[in-house]
Amino acid sequence: MLQYTSDFIAKQLDLSQSAVESTVKLLHEGATIPFISRYRKELTGNLDEVAVSDISKWMKRLKELEERKVTVLQSIEEQGKLTDELKLRISDVMDLNELEDLYLPFKRKKKTKADNARSAGLEPLAKIIMAQRNSDVESVAVKYINDIIRSSQGAIDGAMDIIAEWVSEDTAIRDRLRLQCRKYGILKSEVVSQKKEEAAKFSDYFEYSESLHRCPSHRFLAVMRGCDEGLLKVALVIDEERAIENIIRKYIRYHCTEAKYIEMAVKDAYKRLLFPSVETQVLNEFKERADEEAIEVFSSNLQQLLLAPPLGEKAVLAIDPGYRTGCKVVCLDKNADLIAFQTIFPFSSPDQTTSASEKLKRLCEKYEIYAIAIGNGTASRETKSFVEQALKDSPVQIFMVSESGASIYSASDVAREEFPDLDLTYRGAVSIGRRLMDPLAELVKIDPKSIGVGQYQHDVHQGKLKEALNLTVELCVNKVGVNLNTASKHLLTFVSGLGPVLAANIVEYRKQNGNFKDRNELKNVPRLGAKAFEQCAGFLRIREGIQVLDNTGVHPESYHLVESMARDAGVEIAHMIKNKNIRDGIDLKIYVNEKAGLPTLTDIMKELDKPGLDPRGVAEVFDFNQHVKSIDDLQEGMILPGIVTNLTNFGAFVDIGIKQEGLVHISQITERFIKTPAEILHVGQEVNVKVTGIDSVRKRVHLSMKF
Numbered sequence: 001m002l003q004y005t006s007d008f009i010a011k012q013l014d015l016s017q018s019a020v021e022s023t024v025k026l027l028h029e030g031a032t033i034p035f036i037s038r039y040r041k042e043l044t045g046n047l048d049e050v051a052v053s054d055i056s057k058w059m060k061r062l063k064e065l066e067e068r069k070v071t072v073l074q075s076i077e078e079q080g081k082l083t084d085e086l087k088l089r090i091s092d093v094m095d096l097n098e099l100e101d102l103y104l105p106f107k108r109k110k111k112t113k114a115d116n117a118r119s120a121g122l123e124p125l126a127k128i129i130m131a132q133r134n135s136d137v138e139s140v141a142v143k144y145i146n147d148i149i150r151s152s153q154g155a156i157d158g159a160m161d162i163i164a165e166w167v168s169e170d171t172a173i174r175d176r177l178r179l180q181c182r183k184y185g186i187l188k189s190e191v192v193s194q195k196k197e198e199a200a201k202f203s204d205y206f207e208y209s210e211s212l213h214r215c216p217s218h219r220f221l222a223v224m225r226g227c228d229e230g231l232l233k234v235a236l237v238i239d240e241e242r243a244i245e246n247i248i249r250k251y252i253r254y255h256c257t258e259a260k261y262i263e264m265a266v267k268d269a270y271k272r273l274l275f276p277s278v279e280t281q282v283l284n285e286f287k288e289r290a291d292e293e294a295i296e297v298f299s300s301n302l303q304q305l306l307l308a309p310p311l312g313e314k315a316v317l318a319i320d321p322g323y324r325t326g327c328k329v330v331c332l333d334k335n336a337d338l339i340a341f342q343t344i345f346p347f348s349s350p351d352q353t354t355s356a357s358e359k360l361k362r363l364c365e366k367y368e369i370y371a372i373a374i375g376n377g378t379a380s381r382e383t384k385s386f387v388e389q390a391l392k393d394s395p396v397q398i399f400m401v402s403e404s405g406a407s408i409y410s411a412s413d414v415a416r417e418e419f420p421d422l423d424l425t426y427r428g429a430v431s432i433g434r435r436l437m438d439p440l441a442e443l444v445k446i447d448p449k450s451i452g453v454g455q456y457q458h459d460v461h462q463g464k465l466k467e468a469l470n471l472t473v474e475l476c477v478n479k480v481g482v483n484l485n486t487a488s489k490h491l492l493t494f495v496s497g498l499g500p501v502l503a504a505n506i507v508e509y510r511k512q513n514g515n516f517k518d519r520n521e522l523k524n525v526p527r528l529g530a531k532a533f534e535q536c537a538g539f540l541r542i543r544e545g546i547q548v549l550d551n552t553g554v555h556p557e558s559y560h561l562v563e564s565m566a567r568d569a570g571v572e573i574a575h576m577i578k579n580k581n582i583r584d585g586i587d588l589k590i591y592v593n594e595k596a597g598l599p600t601l602t603d604i605m606k607e608l609d610k611p612g613l614d615p616r617g618v619a620e621v622f623d624f625n626q627h628v629k630s631i632d633d634l635q636e637g638m639i640l641p642g643i644v645t646n647l648t649n650f651g652a653f654v655d656i657g658i659k660q661e662g663l664v665h666i667s668q669i670t671e672r673f674i675k676t677p678a679e680i681l682h683v684g685q686e687v688n689v690k691v692t693g694i695d696s697v698r699k700r701v702h703l704s705m706k707f
Contacts, residue, residue, distance in 0.1 A: 318433025497535025624657025
């Protein structure tokens with residue numbers, strides 16, 4: 001089965017069969033995607049995490065298909081209708097739609113018109129009609145009159161119901177109709193007449209028509225949302241006459257007396273049974289595809305947000321701005337621990353402003369604050385101006401930080417566990433400060449759907465969305481690496497091979513025994529066995545530990561290789577790491593063995609070049625236009641600095657320093673054609689934009705990067 005699965009997946013993804021087979025085997029054995037892509041490159045042919053993830057998805061899809069096959073075979077066998085030929089066809093099928101087509105005649109369903117006709121003994125008449133022997137159908141039908149069937153026409157009608165069901169269950173016909181819908185189907189929508197006002201947000205789709213295969217995912221999801229909310233009527237339209245004619249040509253062999261009855265049965269089958277079923281299948285198929293695209297966009301945006309440059313281990317003062325209720329201020333030490341909090345009122349009165357200014361200065365001096373993080377919500381620009389004025393002679397850096405999802409965190413179980421006695425308004429300020437210090441470590445505590453990136457996240461398959469976003473977080477955490485002695489259990493949860501239980505056990509072990517001295521000490525953590533150690537060890541960092549390699553991405557299983565290199569060079573490992581000339585003189589080919597090839601050895605040397613380096617870089621201050629603080633300050637033609645906050649398939653949202661984010665439509669990003677904004681932009685990117693439209697009523701700002 002493993003070989004069969006690998007062969008099929010390799011063809012679907014156009015990958016090496018041996019690489020896929022090795023990857024499938026590793027995944028079956030419990031290896032994680034980050035571990036496989038980072039430490040098993042020789043086995044996988046250097047597949048990256050995207051390829052490994054795609055293989056994992058196909059494995060899951062095929063497993064679900066196999067499970068469905070078992071259910072189908074069991075059901076048909078219980079009915080005593082499972083033939084060897086049918087069993088073979090079901091076993092060989094690799095498409096869920098085809099499987100359901102094969103199962104359709106045996107599927108237990110409510111009693112149909114065809115079932116009633118069979119019960120009345122009309123199946124022989126249906127077979128006579130389908131035999132097309134130029135019979136006098138009405139004369140033959142008389143023989144089937146009984147207590148249930150009172151007329152020859154009633155017998156013919158019942159026989160046509162049976163024929164209609166046969167036609168609707170024809171797998172070849174269904175497959176051909178699906179293909180026609182995919183290639184030539186037109187997606188149409190119109191507003192439900194009595195709900196026109198309620199449906200105003202869907203006005204673009206009141207009289208909408210577009211080729212289904214050309215319809216982008218965001219439009220498809222928008223139309224289907226309108227349908228789900230009962231505001232739009234949606235239909236898939238194809239050339240009905242052509243579709244029916246194709247079916248008729250298959251079933252009517254020549255012009256005979258039975259032809260008109262078969263034609264009527266085909267038309268009934270198409271309208272009542274066949275097209276509604278196929279239409280649902282195809283729309284579900286395109287919905288699944290749109291979901292995948294939307295989830296991919298969301299995952300990409302989330303990855304860019306999680307990998308935003310951190311400020312690092314510096315003392316930070318964070319402010320959650322507010323007018324009437326004041327600004328919530330917290331101070332965090334370099335380890336992100338809360339050391340002070342209070343509320344200031346910079347906007348109440350001149351006296352309050354002066355008092356707030358003095359308090360701010362005292363806090364910065366007392367706790368040696370390096371930077372200030374200000375949430376970008378209500379009153380953020382005014383708060384920034386106040387802070388700049390209060391600290392005009394101070395070298396303290398001021399950062400605007402996205403507070404999207406901070407309120408979700410502040411009321412969460414995670415926040416209550418961290419700060420059980422702290423008011424939730426201060427918890428939000430803590431989250432803002434920690435996001436500046438280390439976005440990744442803080443954002444893992446929040447449900448990714450609440451972070452504010454992506455498109456139509458509430459319309460897509462929620463299980464698949466959660467799975468994809470969790471994988472994205474896991475990949476980001478392991479790409480960066482985690483400080484074993486400072487990481488929270490929430491961050492440790494996403495480390496390869498761990499999870500909530502082992503993460504909690506690590507934190508508890510750390511409390512009981514102090515900081516970890518080397519990676520091998522992980523083996524003393526309760527329930528952390530050899531497999532978990534193999535999967536997690538390379539992603540956990542120990543600074544200033546016993547073993548200098550513990551602060552690198554070199555896996556413990558490869559330490560002996562580094563030791564051999566140092567020994568052959570006649571130096572200690574630490575000296576080899578510090579001396580680039582020694583490393584440059586090493587011939588990696590000498591150290592190739594059965595388990596470690598050049599890909600692994602090359603990765604080891606990259607780690608030794610920059611041990612412990614954070615791949616994310618360092619956070620830098622960004623300044624918005626000082627004269628633009630609200631939508632009323634905007635004028636068409638203005639060129640403004642901004643930060644990309646979200647990407648969708650139809651454009652990019654940019655923060656220009658006011659409450660409302662502006663939209664750069666995909667057509668306004670660049671002069672050349674692009675399929676998605678992600679080809680040019682990424683979340684967090686600094687850009688210059690031109691104001692091209694201002695809708696003060698709907699609070700919308702249109703921007704362009706073409707100027």
